[in-house]
Amino acid sequence: GAALVVWLLFVPLVVAAGALGVWLAPVILDVAPDQELPLRLAAAVLVVDALAVTVLTLPRSALQGENLGYTRMAISPLMVAVGGALMVAAVKLDTGLPGVATATVLTTTLTGWVFWRITRHRIHWFGAARPGRQLVRWFLGLSLWFLGWKFVLELILASDILVLAFFAPMTLVAAFALTKFVTDSLVQVLSLLVQATIPGIGGQLGSGNLARAAALRAEVMTLVWVVGTAAGATAIAWNGSFLGLWVGDDLFAGRGVTLLLAVLAVQAAMIRTDTFLIDVALEPKVKVIAGSASAVLSIVLAAVLVGPLDRGITGLCIGLLVGRSLLGVAAPLAVRRILGVGGRTPVLSLLRPLVVGLGLLALGYVVAGEIRADSWIALVAAVGVTLALNLAVAIVLGLGGPQRRRLVKRVVAMAGQLRRTP
16 A cells, blocks of 8 residues: 555656656657657657556565565566567567557556466455555655665666767667677576575565575575576677677677676676665665765776777776676675674685686687587577586586585475466
8 A cells, every 4th residue: 555655656756757758759869850759659658658567566576575476487587578579569560669669568567467466366465455654654765765776776787888879889889789688688587586586585584584594695696606607608608609690790799798798797696686685674775875886986987998098898898897896895795784694704615606607707708719600590509508518517616515405405496486386
């Protein structure tokens, strides 16, 4: 009930901002006069989507709060596929931007309906009750901090394109955007993986079992590192072949850029693991402040390296990597305070996975310069084999015996949860 009230309070703000965006869209994008109306229609539809997304995510949030986030893991990729199919249909039917925007709204509505059905089936209390004023005020204050984090997160994730577009020609921007498609997808997959496990940590945190919560966080971090490193090394090895088959070699920014993007992807996944946990603890203030400073530092460093120092995409990635490290330090410190973890992490315990991870990424870089897939079938087979080998190396060489056993136990538990999902 309080969530719905807060949503209603924000509706006028979203509508006002959306109306301004609809009016200014043709000016900002500098389109031809005959494209102004379709662009404004598409923007208006996306404003409706922004309103719908917020209210339709309430069932998903309820599942996470009840430690039932895993029940939507199997259906989430299907919804993404359905959304992609609707967009393809909109393009094939030549519906223009309004049609593509409508496909987005349909995907949001369908996803919300599916999650609502799952939530109604899983949570008996799910509904809306009239909230008290004190609860609404508290929830509003918390929502404002979460809103601040949303802005910061968008700034962190979107600043690379904005900075590069300001200093570099659009052909270079296009090459960068296409080159980072695979690593961006990796970040999303790892985020889904983390979101499915964070509610379990939240359950332990809420019951006061801090030691168990800390142990679960360590397991999640291990899982993210293993999957992220193995998939990142695989992306480095075969991203050039993928881009060559997809759009052509002239739009591939290079294996060195892919290496940096893979490091950024693993860094982002590790950071988001802790920021999700900070959300569960309902202490978003620390990550908003640290994230704001990190975003500003990232943008300044990237702008200097791309602009005055003329280091191109490589300088951009280095600036982002250094700038985001600020949040990469602040978020774990905040989580350690929340979990009551004292002392320092032994350096030697981090050295082994660090060396193995960097070794896998470097090996992917070497392979990318020596081997190439000349067909989609060959590429799919090569990616599958490479990923399996990288996973094996990361698990066997990067982890100690106790870590491997805990990781296997965690994966088996997650698989069992998915099998029990209707």
